Amino acid sequence: MSSRIRAAFLDPTAARHDIPTYPWRIAPPHLLTRRQLAARGLRPGGQDVQAQVMWASRRYRAPGGIRVAFLYDVRFALPKRTATPRQLAALAKANAARRTCPDCRKDAGYVLPRHLGTCLNCAYGPETVEPVAA
Structure with a gap:
């Protein structure tokens, strides 16, 4: 991925996008996807989306080939519930x-x-x- 594409997705102040946006693998370490939270035994716990990661993908048929993953703050995450x-x-x-x-x-x-x-x-x-x- 070229640096120009990465720069287009870098918006930590949410000036261009509605929420803070980071390129692939550039997000702060305390922001995780749902899958990353689940791997740690956590869930978002009712918190809103804190940020997003955007990247270009040629394989994915999204508008413009742009993919998005929403990020949640691990500090506000709660333990996963166990089934009765x-x-x-x-x-x-x-x-x-x-x-x-x-x-x-x-x-x-x-x-x-x-x-x-x-x-x-x-x-x-x-x-x-x-x-x-x-």
Whole structure:
């Protein structure tokens, strides 16, 4: 990336953009994305977006090829919430329902394709489905 493009994205005072803006890998260390917060076991905790990182990408089909990631202040972040046992049980039940074939009532061992609505054995027959190597 050329320095001219980086300079176009450097706006720490929010004069050009509505919020402070930094080029890729130039943001202050206390500003992190949601994924970076999650990797540290944190969540934004209700705080507004503090800044953004912008970069040009030829692969991404955004307007003008510009990508944006929002940044949150790690000092205001809160620990991630943990699911209760009842929530975990409900999630396990929902995932089991996504794997259970409505025709043969067996657990397919994978999430059923939505376009078929059944397991591969019921949709195509057992002789056309190759067994999975263990």
